[in-house]
Amino acid sequence: MNDVILLSHGNGGLSTKKLIEDIILKHLGERGEKELYDAAVINMEGRYAFSTDSFVISPIFFNGGDIGKLAVDGTCNDLGVMGARPLYLSLSFIIEEGFKLSDFERVVKSIKEAADENNVSIVTGDTKVVEKGKGDGIFINTAGIGIITDRRDWRDRKIKEGDLVLVSGTMGDHGTSIMLQRLGIDTTEEVRSDVAPSGLLGVELLDRFSGIKFMRDPTRGGLATVLNEVAEMYSVGIEIDEERVPVKGWVKEATEVLGIEPYYIANEGKIVVIADKQEAEDILSYMHSHPLGKDAAIIGEVTKGKRVYLRTKIGTKRILDFLKKDLLPRIC
Amino acid sequence: MNDVILLSHGNGGLSTKKLIEDIILKHLGERGEKELYDAAVINMEGRYAFSTDSFVISPIFFNGGDIGKLAVDGTCNDLGVMGARPLYLSLSFIIEEGFKLSDFERVVKSIKEAADENNVSIVTGDTKVVEKGKGDGIFINTAGIGIITDRRDWRDRKIKEGDLVLVSGTMGDHGTSIMLQRLGIDTTEEVRSDVAPSGLLGVELLDRFSGIKFMRDPTRGGLATVLNEVAEMYSVGIEIDEERVPVKGWVKEATEVLGIEPYYIANEGKIVVIADKQEAEDILSYMHSHPLGKDAAIIGEVTKGKRVYLRTKIGTKRILDFLKKDLLPRIC
Numbered sequence: 001m002n003d004v005i006l007l008s009h010g011n012g013g014l015s016t017k018k019l020i021e022d023i024i025l026k027h028l029g030e031r032g033e034k035e036l037y038d039a040a041v042i043n044m045e046g047r048y049a050f051s052t053d054s055f056v057i058s059p060i061f062f063n064g065g066d067i068g069k070l071a072v073d074g075t076c077n078d079l080g081v082m083g084a085r086p087l088y089l090s091l092s093f094i095i096e097e098g099f100k101l102s103d104f105e106r107v108v109k110s111i112k113e114a115a116d117e118n119n120v121s122i123v124t125g126d127t128k129v130v131e132k133g134k135g136d137g138i139f140i141n142t143a144g145i146g147i148i149t150d151r152r153d154w155r156d157r158k159i160k161e162g163d164l165v166l167v168s169g170t171m172g173d174h175g176t177s178i179m180l181q182r183l184g185i186d187t188t189e190e191v192r193s194d195v196a197p198s199g200l201l202g203v204e205l206l207d208r209f210s211g212i213k214f215m216r217d218p219t220r221g222g223l224a225t226v227l228n229e230v231a232e233m234y235s236v237g238i239e240i241d242e243e244r245v246p247v248k249g250w251v252k253e254a255t256e257v258l259g260i261e262p263y264y265i266a267n268e269g270k271i272v273v274i275a276d277k278q279e280a281e282d283i284l285s286y287m288h289s290h291p292l293g294k295d296a297a298i299i300g301e302v303t304k305g306k307r308v309y310l311r312t313k314i315g316t317k318r319i320l321d322f323l324k325k326d327l328l329p330r331i332c
Numbered sequence: 333m334n335d336v337i338l339l340s341h342g343n344g345g346l347s348t349k350k351l352i353e354d355i356i357l358k359h360l361g362e363r364g365e366k367e368l369y370d371a372a373v374i375n376m377e378g379r380y381a382f383s384t385d386s387f388v389i390s391p392i393f394f395n396g397g398d399i400g401k402l403a404v405d406g407t408c409n410d411l412g413v414m415g416a417r418p419l420y421l422s423l424s425f426i427i428e429e430g431f432k433l434s435d436f437e438r439v440v441k442s443i444k445e446a447a448d449e450n451n452v453s454i455v456t457g458d459t460k461v462v463e464k465g466k467g468d469g470i471f472i473n474t475a476g477i478g479i480i481t482d483r484r485d486w487r488d489r490k491i492k493e494g495d496l497v498l499v500s501g502t503m504g505d506h507g508t509s510i511m512l513q514r515l516g517i518d519t520t521e522e523v524r525s526d527v528a529p530s531g532l533l534g535v536e537l538l539d540r541f542s543g544i545k546f547m548r549d550p551t552r553g554g555l556a557t558v559l560n561e562v563a564e565m566y567s568v569g570i571e572i573d574e575e576r577v578p579v580k581g582w583v584k585e586a587t588e589v590l591g592i593e594p595y596y597i598a599n600e601g602k603i604v605v606i607a608d609k610q611e612a613e614d615i616l617s618y619m620h621s622h623p624l625g626k627d628a629a630i631i632g633e634v635t636k637g638k639r640v641y642l643r644t645k646i647g648t649k650r651i652l653d654f655l656k657k658d659l660l661p662r663i664c
Contacts, residue, residue: 012552013655323345
């Protein structure tokens with residue numbers, strides 16, 4: 001009876017205080033605010049990125065990670081691809097009454113580990129509880145602030161014909177593994193999410209290569225969505241080669257059976273880069289030397305036109321449009 | 333069929349894009365980011381406050397406001413009481429499948445109005461959709477960044493015996509009105525939440541009065557929780573007078589019937605101030621001259637000891653402890 005979340009944990013009184021002290025501050029204390037003001041106070045000077053995401057993934061524990069790691073890596077990655085080194089995170093929980101305290105503690109521990117890995121401080125937070133049946137276990141929101149340097153700020157660089165498109169690794173691991181787990185298909189050890197702090201690789205790359213003109217993490221909507229957004233934003237065409245897009249064997253098999261394409265599936269530990277042709281090989285080598293980029297590949301190039309095309313193995317070329325089909329919900 | 337939120341609105345593809353463009357950017361465009369990067373980029377120099385809150389209030393539309401206004405005012409007020417003028421907000425939705433698009437648009441419009449009132453920019457956001465029965469209409473998270481000046485930063489000022497305690501208005505309006513509406517009790521026009529950008533009053537006061545040593549908005553847990561936190565944080569006692577705490581007639585009646593005390597009930601448009609005795613009267617006058625402080629009062633003082641006491645009308649004195657009883661959940 002005492003090992004689950006109660007509505008009183010959200011009432012702002014003693015129970016809330018106890019939950020914060022016994023679980024949240026116990027684990028995050030080192031990475032968190034000591035004084036319990038309603039806001040963190042931070043000195044800042046420079047250019048910063050600010051981003052937020054709410055995480056509603058189901059199941060909350062999955063092969064390769066959990067909602068806690070996802071909530072930290074997800075927001076830090078959004079900062080990293082903008083050239084921002086993550087500094088501060090806010091952390092907000094919406095918990096369903098009856099959620100196991102042991103599961104909550106497991107999530108908080110995972111948040112701590114991911115915060116350590118990203119070297120980010122959790123400086124402010126909030127906890128709400130909703131009645132049983134009005135939520136689904138736990139939802140987490142994080143908002144993050146990261147610092148950008150001029151060198152890492154790619155926003156004003158112009159994408160042009162001939163620029164190359166790179167990915168830092170295999171496409172579709174996260175979404176496919178979640179789908180298989182949700183469908184209850186007995187999976188092997190290799191079937192796992194790629195959730196990882198890929199923004200850290202992004203920041204390292206941007207520090208080293210001024211020829212990087214665009215970077216994003218292909219999460220919901222996958223690679224195809226990112227490329228379509230680039231095509232629209234910069235009024236360019238993009239062509240990628242089916243053969244060069246790295247896809248793991250189990251992802252290939254599963255997506256063929258499910259009738260979906262890995263280009264539309266969410267990744268949580270990968271980045272897409274568009275770079276000057278001259279630097280692309282060096283960027284690729286650097287990725288290969290990095291633990292988060294060992295399967296990196298140059299997959300295509302920027303062209304004339306305004307659409308995204310896939311050149312297939314059999315030599316045809318077809319439009320790779322924005323995602324229209326409904327994939328499984330709640331993959332992040 | 334087309335006037336409700338579908339799971340596809342959360343898939344990151346075309347439907348998500350359409351929802352963002354047709355409703356969110358349509359209303360927030362003026363106050364929001366034009367370019368759809370995953371993070372906003374901001375130049376900052378100085379001392380900033382950073383705060384977050386998730387809002388799960390039920391019902392989402394209530395007398396005096398709605399979840400949208402609450403989500404903006406709530407986070408801006410948390411910044412304001414720290415001496416921070418709100419500058420940037422992130423905005424993240426978790427929407428239940430089947431939620432009416434017209435209600436979503438109503439919430440977004442309300443967010444826009446509240447953002448205008450607080451003069452804050454909504455610079456980054458996220459939208460997630462969960463299956464019917466896995467959420468409850470709409471939950472909103474906001475995280476905010478505000479700028480602090482030295483003059484407004486009260487954190488290092490020492491609270492001492494004899495300092496006075498002020499509130500900017502009547503206590504218990506928000507929570508009591510939500511309870512009455514939830515209980516389905518037919519209420520009159522005066523039964524309404526006090527949700528308001530009271531942080532703006534806070535910032536004005538801190539700009540003018542260096543004798544302010546502490547400021548907080550008494551939301552969940554109410555006045556009693558804030559005072560107990562002060563007593564604990566600063567190792568002081570506090571005594572307040574029942575007769576001097578402003579409470580509206582309908583709040584008094586309802587709380588008596590419900591057997592709860594207005595000191596524990598959430599407010600969403602009020603601030604609690606602890607100030608040097610010398611300046612307290614001037615602060616009170618300034619509050620009285622402000623639309624958000626017309627019912628302000630000096631309600632008690634800092635004493636020896638480490639507890640919070642209530643001096644009752646009949647001349648007794650009793651401990652006003654941390655909230656232990658369970659009040660109605662989801663009042664914010």
